[in-house]
Amino acid sequence: MSKEWPLWEVFIRGQHGLSHRHVGSLHAPDAEMAIKNARDVYTRRNEGVSIWVVEAERIAASSPGDKGPFYDPANSKVYRHPTFFDIPDEIGAM
């Protein structure tokens, strides 16, 4: 049979207080099994306290070709960075 289990992307929260991070993917018939498999494959050494799985085909992504133009607007707005402003030394940390 050529029907493959769908592909799931796995996200793991490493420690309390941190965001979930993409760690890899796996095949599973449904979400429940995907979480169980993710536990076995990606947290064998206490790497996580929480697991998210998302079916890979449900993820929408920006296209790599956009790289330049898509992020251009950010380039011209250097004043968004604190280092844009000179604060006199006598003011101290700000």
Next chain:
Amino acid sequence: MYAQLVKSSGKGVKSLEEMDPQERAFQQRIDAGDKIEPKDWMPDGYRKNLIRQIGQHAHSEIVGQLPEGNWITRAPTLERKAILLAKVQDEAGHGLYLYCAAETLGVTRDELFEMLNNGKMKYSSIFNYPTLTWADMGAVGWLVDGAAIMNQVPLQRTSYGPYARAMIRICKEESFHQRQGFDIMMKMANGSEAQKKMAQDALNRFWFPSLMMFGPSDKESVHSAQSMAWKIKMNTNDELRQKFVDQTAPQAEYLGLTVPDETLRWNEEKGGYDFAEPDWNEFFDVIKGNGPCNTDRLNARRKAWDEGAWVREAMLAHAEKKRAAKLAAE
């Protein structure tokens, strides 16, 4: 390493001037140390080579479970059994990381399994040797995982993002593998006369097959030159083999065991050991399918695949039924 003989379709490395603009931009990204990601444009050859290499690597992780799985039920203590089980489970994980990395290049896992099962794709020659005694579990962890680490550490910097990330995960887990093997060797080498003999015998049988893991010399190979330009291969086979011998020879000495190579000696001038090459005829013969365990290994993989078919289908059917029931209830 686990990818020993990756044949590429390349005809030698093109210079930047000979490339078309798209290829040139791609090569310049690689030269600059950029990572290539799945949706990025890439030359056909790069994609094909990577599928072969990552696939061969993944197959090796999976088939590599068999020689060690052979001893799980007969491990000498409960602790050794638990350790070996954990090690073999890690190898299944390594296979999975790598299959997933290969899949991002547009091949499916089922296709890869099929090519393994019908012999179209290879796995490392090392797993076609039998594991005859418990000491072999020591030798495999120490030498085979040791050789794998030699090869995998530099691949953490490979140009293809998903491959590099899989390598980083794998390397984190490998040192446990090598250390548990060396621990077994220490126990055996310091044990009774009979145990010491088993340890020496394991080293005798696994030494040259471990050197073969790096593949034949590829100093002059155009395929390797292309792979190195693409940064999907970071060192020549000879470089890695030399590093492995330099690291391993003193460890054997520490164990009080003798490397089965009378020509092995330290060469002050080159700052490394001189050593004998393995028998490359044997290597090609094993790759061709004539090693002591090729048939067993492939049969075991085919059996697992065929006998698991109903489980894969049933689980999918069950998931679909549950989904339908949930929809109906909404």
